[in-house]
Amino acid sequence: MKLGMIVRPEADAIKHAKELGLDFVEMDLNYPEWFGAPMSEITPKLPELKAALEENDMECGAVGRWASQIIADDGSVIESEWNEVKAVIDFGAELGASHYLCSVGYNKNLTYYGNITAAIKVLRDIVAYAKEKGMTTSIVNCIMGNNYIRTPEQWKLVLDEVPGLTLKYDPSHSFVHGGEHGAYLSEAMQWGDRFGYVHIKGVIQLGDSHEPQQWADMDIMKKLPEYKDYAFAKMAANGKLYDNPPAGIDSINWRAFFAALYQHHYDGYLSIEPHSRTWQGELGEKGLKYTIKYIRDLML
Numbered sequence: 001m002k003l004g005m006i007v008r009p010e011a012d013a014i015k016h017a018k019e020l021g022l023d024f025v026e027m028d029l030n031y032p033e034w035f036g037a038p039m040s041e042i043t044p045k046l047p048e049l050k051a052a053l054e055e056n057d058m059e060c061g062a063v064g065r066w067a068s069q070i071i072a073d074d075g076s077v078i079e080s081e082w083n084e085v086k087a088v089i090d091f092g093a094e095l096g097a098s099h100y101l102c103s104v105g106y107n108k109n110l111t112y113y114g115n116i117t118a119a120i121k122v123l124r125d126i127v128a129y130a131k132e133k134g135m136t137t138s139i140v141n142c143i144m145g146n147n148y149i150r151t152p153e154q155w156k157l158v159l160d161e162v163p164g165l166t167l168k169y170d171p172s173h174s175f176v177h178g179g180e181h182g183a184y185l186s187e188a189m190q191w192g193d194r195f196g197y198v199h200i201k202g203v204i205q206l207g208d209s210h211e212p213q214q215w216a217d218m219d220i221m222k223k224l225p226e227y228k229d230y231a232f233a234k235m236a237a238n239g240k241l242y243d244n245p246p247a248g249i250d251s252i253n254w255r256a257f258f259a260a261l262y263q264h265h266y267d268g269y270l271s272i273e274p275h276s277r278t279w280q281g282e283l284g285e286k287g288l289k290y291t292i293k294y295i296r297d298l299m300l
Contacts, residue, residue: 001299003200003292004061005272009045011052020292024061025053026271028101029088031081034067034145039087046094053095061269062197063092064101064168067145073109075118077125086129093133099197099269100130100137101168103147119149120161127164138168138196143211146219152187159194166196170273171252172203172244176211188257192264200295201273202250206241244276246287248294258298270295 004024030036171184
């Protein structure tokens with residue numbers, strides 16, 4: 001296994017990952033409405049990023065584009081977003097990435113069947129294009145951007161219809177939706193042979209998940225700016241019941257999860273996702289170093 005982390009597409013972030021003793025970096029170039037930027041603004045950074053990777057003897061393990069709104073109301077592919085997806089894959093190929101991480105946003109103007117069939121079609125195209133560039137495609141199990149192909153219900157319908165598609169699995173997402181009885185262990189046991197890439201992110205949660213409503217509130221906020229104060233007030237209140245502390249200082253049974261990975265002979269990438277409003281600055285750096293040590297001890 002290799003241990004790395006998600007970083008900004010910046011040279012100093014690559015250097016920092018090297019200083020932490022990590023093996024690779026991951027860069028996620030998301031849909032602009034979901035914490036991303038147009039690829040026309042990102043692609044010019046390629047020369048400095050390639051130089052930083054070489055200078056620090058660091059690998060780019062993956063690039064990703066989450067929350068992709070790529071399905072039109074008639075089930076066809078939105079050409080502008082398809083061009084952005086290809087630009088991200090091309091970007092990753094230039095950096096030598098071996099994995100492309102993706103999602104497909106649910107179109108509320110289509111039926112569930114219409115969404116599934118449209119997703120299968122576009123995912124076949126994505127997998128094929130990434131394969132041409134030497135990359136394996138994994139679909140994420142995060143709800144951000146109305147991604148819905150994230151549980152066994154959808155995996156049973158989609159994975160076998162899209163040869164070459166694997167799962168980018170993050171146990172914290174499953175935990176959030178099921179609390180202490182989240183399905184991450186059963187999913188890892190039953191679907192671990194389809195894992196192509198794994199994220200490492202801690203989680204604590206009191207009570208039931210508020211995440212689906214939070215994403216829905218953010219979606220409304222984009223369309224109705226006057227909803228912003230109300231939405232952020234709700235998120236602040238819910239934030240007291242939820243956090244993403246460093247893996248190893250959280251509620252996930254990482255030892256059991258790794259046992260499931262080993263059962264399925266997983267020997268791939270483990271990418272740390274520092275993602276917490278609490279763990280920032282000096283505290284965040286301490287937490288990151290703790291997670292690196294903790295996860296290294298689980299890597300045989």
